[in-house]
Amino acid sequence: MKLYDTKTAPTPRRVRIFMAEKGIQCEIEQVDIVAGDNLSNAMRAKNPLGKIPILELDDGTCISESTAICTYLEAQYPEPPLMGTTPLAKANIMQWQQRAELYLFNQVGMCFQHTTGVFKDRMTPVPEYGREAGINAAKFMHMLDKHLAENTYLGGESYSIADITAFCAIEFARVVKLRVQxxxxxxxxxxxxxxxxPSSQA
Amino acid sequence: MKLYDTKTAPTPRRVRIFMAEKGIQCEIEQVDIVAGDNLSNAMRAKNPLGKIPILELDDGTCISESTAICTYLEAQYPEPPLMGTTPLAKANIMQWQQRAELYLFNQVGMCFQHTTGVFKDRMTPVPEYGREAGINAAKFMHMLDKHLAENTYLGGESYSIADITAFCAIEFARVVKLRVQxxxxxxxxxxxxxxxxPSSQA
Structure with missing residues (x-):
């Protein structure tokens, strides 16, 4: 098993932390996404969308999209559970995972990409939208503060994949000067x- | 069990089709999101983000985010499986579910919201971004055509939640004049x- 990773990017960090929490170790290959190495024919054969991370299994099967990679790892390495074990816990964790992804992680990412133009060789930045995305992320952090007044973790009393997604988003948000107030x-x-x-070092 | 639904919106349709495929029936209450009825205090108590659909269980527990609702239903009503049964099938279906959601469903939604200004009372439309989102959706449909040359369904040989997400996105895309070529x-x-x-009637 091998992980194609970009050490500085927030998305593959979600997978690295998930693996660290489960004590999973595997070969890791760094891919320079700023240089566009993820867009080579060899990498597109592994993920046609040209995104990192990618988990390559020993038989050559490739899985991309961090939630999908975590779904595989959760099924293969169930302990400790990070995606819930009962129907309601699974649903509650997935609810917060989706919220953290759509309304925080992706908003921070859009704010970064659209206001800095870092990937303008492969997308059209719209700075006005980037600023809106940053506002959306700040609003969600306000809601999350209220939620965490009554919950130890995003998904309730157990640490989960939803915490990892929100944590990677908030740590990365420093690049767009968005911080916890x-x-x-x-x-x-x-x-x-x-x-x-300890997984925060991953 | 009760579903808060908006008949004309693409997101709750994903849950309605998922339920139809499993033969699950429950009470359904319509919520007028254009009028903003989803933003009332009563509805925000069920989902602080003010989004539809919401699945309310008999004990009052509420689940929102369509993937989370489907995660609950898949665990409670496993047959027929729509999210995979082996680690690799679960991961492959989640991979295509994420791709269909992020690069198609959400892009169509952003194109609709940002170019029409339908929700300008509660967000700031950026038409230039809306057009980019439409271009992103069209690009993904091109990639999906290639993928479906070698796969019966998005996730391989079995119909799944990923097909539902892509289907609801493509049917809704007519409102922004984006069609299969x-x-x-x-x-x-x-x-x-x-x-x-038959579930397409849901």
Whole structure:
């Protein structure tokens, strides 16, 4: 098993932390996405969308999209569970995973791509939209602070994939100068707990 | 069990089709999202993000985000499986579910919201971004046509949640004048098969 990774990018970090939490080790190959190495024919044969991360199994089968890679790893390495074990826990964790992805992680990513133009060789940046995406991310962080006033983790009492997604989004958000606000005490408490986990070094 | 639904919107349709494929019936309440009825205090108590659909269980527990609702239903009503049964099938279906959602369904939605301004009372439309989102969706449909040249369904040989997501996106894309092209014969074959399923009436 081999992970195609980009050390500085937030999306593959989600998979690295997920693997660290489960104690899974495998070969890791770095891919320079700023240089466009992810768009080579060899990489597009592994993922036609040209995105990183990609998990390549020993028989050559490739899985991309971080939630899909985590779905595979959760099924193959069930302990500790990071995606829930009962129908309701699975649903609640997936609900917060989706919220963290759509309304935070992806908004931070759009803010970064559209305001900095870092990938303008392969997309059309629309700075006005990038700023809106940043506003959306800030609004979600406000909602998350309220949620964490009554929940230890995003998905309730157990650490899960949803925490990983939100953590990678908030850490990456520094590049667009979006930070947890001093009055967001519950979000701050949660962020400190995330940073204290050994997996945060992944 | 009760589903809060908006008959004309593509997102709740994903859940309605998923339920129809499994033969699940429940009470359905219509919510007028154009009028903003989803933003009332009563509805925000069920989903703080003010989005539809919401699945309300008999004990009052609410689940939102369509993938999360489907995750719950898949666990409670496993037959027929729509999210895979082996680790690799689960991962492959989630991979295509994520691709269909991020690069097609959400792009069509952004194109609709940003070019028509239908929700300008609650968001800031950026028409230039809306047009880019439409271009992204068209590019993904081209890739999907190639994929369906070698696969019966998005996730391989079995119909799945990924087909439902892509089908709801493509049917809704008519509102932004985005249609399957005549030379996309594999995508057309798949679309005809989707429309022929009884669940397409949901």
């Amino acid at each position: 001093p009055d967001q005490v519950h979000l701050s408490r949660w962020l400190d707990a995330m940073r204290a986990r | 005549p030379d996309q014969v594999h995508l057309s074959r798949w679309l005809d098969a989707m429309r022929a399923r």
